[in-house]
Amino acid sequence: MDVAHEVTLLVEEIKRLGTEDADGKYNVTFGTLFNDDRCANIFEALVGTLRAAKRKKIITYEGELLLQGVHDNVPIVLLQA
Template identity: 80%
Template structure:
């Protein structure tokens, strides 16, 4: 799959599953994103798509690599709604 296309899909899924924080930016935890059935069907490699989006400054989260279970409560914040 095309990375740009997957990042656009990721933006849509973060907006669907997340909620605005005090700063007005939409955020969702990694666990919610990872365990969502729709996301599981869309993304072959969710962690890789997250890393690509982070490199392009579209999202932010603490750390380099997110792992299921260990990082379920890590918030992923949407910085830009367009790619």
């Protein structure tokens, strides 16, 4: 698995599904990403890709681990375009 490539794809999907705020940062909820058919086909382990992107300071979200259902409304913010 090429983590860097998966993170690049994640950035593209956040831009596609998210909304841009006044600061120029894209925001999307975890539920939106998780329930999107295209993302389901791209990411074998979405949560792992999110954690890798968070460690690289490309995105941010509250908490360590996001779980479908419980964290559907948690916003994910793209820090780097």
